[in-house]
Amino acid sequence: MHPQVSVILPYFNAELTLQRAIDSILKQTFTNFELLLINNNSTDKSNEIARHATQNDPRIVLLDETLPGVANAMNCGLKNACGQFVARMDADDVAHPERLEKQYTSLKDNPSIDFVGSEVEYVPHIAENKGFRRFVNWTNSFHSPEEIVLKQFIEIPVVNPTIFFRRKWYENFGGCLDGNFPEDYEMQLRYLSNGAKMAKLPEKLLEWHDYSTRLTRTDDRYSTEAFFQTKAIYFRKWSEQHNPFHPNIWIWGAGRKTRQRSTFLQEQGLIIEGYIDIKKSKPDALFYEDLPQPGQLFIVSMVTNTGAGEKIHDFLKLRNYNEGKDFILMG
Structure with missing residues (x-):
């Protein structure tokens, strides 16, 4: 048997x-x-x-x-x-x-x-x-x-x-x-x-x-880089099915490390329309409080600092953004 x-x-x-x-x-x-x-x-x-x-x-x-x-x-x-x-x-x-x-x-x-x-x-x-x-x-x-x-x-x-x-x-x-x-x-x-x-x-x-x-x-x-590279491959497939703006995305996180890691997504054919940051002083990033109403863009949060993902998640939910439809956490 x-x-x-x-x-x-x-x-x-x-x-x-x-x-x-x-x-x-x-x-x-x-x-x-x-x-x-x-x-x-x-x-x-x-x-x-x-x-x-x-x-x-x-x-x-x-x-x-x-x-x-x-x-x-x-x-x-x-x-x-x-x-x-x-x-x-x-x-x-x-x-x-x-x-x-x-x-x-x-x-x-x-x-x-x-x-x-x-x-x-x-x-x-x-x-x-x-x-x-x-x-x-x-x-x-x-x-x-x-x-x-x-x-x-x-x-x-x-x-x-x-x-x-x-x-x-x-x-x-x-x-x-x-x-x-x-x-x-x-x-x-x-x-x-x-x-x-x-x-x-x-x-x-x-x-x-x-x-x-x-x-x-x-x-x-x-390594963290190896994880992000692997995520990027499967995120593209997920985005095709779930992101209403595919292949366009916005990245939450405008620091050097996040921008480096976001190139893995670009290599998979995703188009980064812009970056979002919590600092108003970054001229090439959208200040997070100036986000438009939900339904106008799709956000990928790539910030890896301890506790940051939860804070971003909670902020977006307060703004009536739906996880899986308007944004996803990655890191």
Whole structure:
């Protein structure tokens, strides 16, 4: 009998945390799964731990992917997955015992939802990173498909090791692409752009452990510039369908960094009609209080300063601008 769920767990030199991650899957209340452990060129004792685990539980399959990188390891798992549903897991995280059961039940009970994540519990192992904590608070704050669509260009909308989705999405639209960009974010944007309905369970079903070695800290593919470049590609597709003035947009933010990042949008064929700023003194930008009535332009907010996006959002709502119709936040 085929397992209903394939859990894909890539690892690279994870000897200190791998056993804990494996155990958290083996202790799931939902038991009809296979656990695919993908070795990605480990040189420590990770392989011993993985081999030992396969001897103790027939649901565990050990695979090797020699092409470096988590995208290649994930694809190895996807190619070998037998389940109708795919769940992602990281080698340094811990799944709540009811994680698979709750996500499986959610998709079985809601056929219109294709992809479900969850909230996460942030567990820092270094001096707490305020930016990381802010991101966790942000991602834990919204759950519905409608909210995810509106927030998709701010940051990755669903924390990657919580994802649980119908395998047909991989079959129809591919797995992880390997390149100079954040592969997990690109995959979520690609699925959303093809009509996937994503939701998030309003429960913390994963301990998200933050180590200094986390790829988001050490790999250029997770730089802010790489994120904006990826956003630009999928924003163009979104704009074609939702921006009544496409390809014309206004950018909120007239600083040097924002103007540099807005070139990614121009490279995608979007036309920047002007910039909006909170300073009256910028002669080449529209002062934000002088914005016209809604329905005359489309605004993309690209300001990344802490808390700025929320303030811009609230100001535009006060002016009766509709999110998704008159403006979108990006950053």
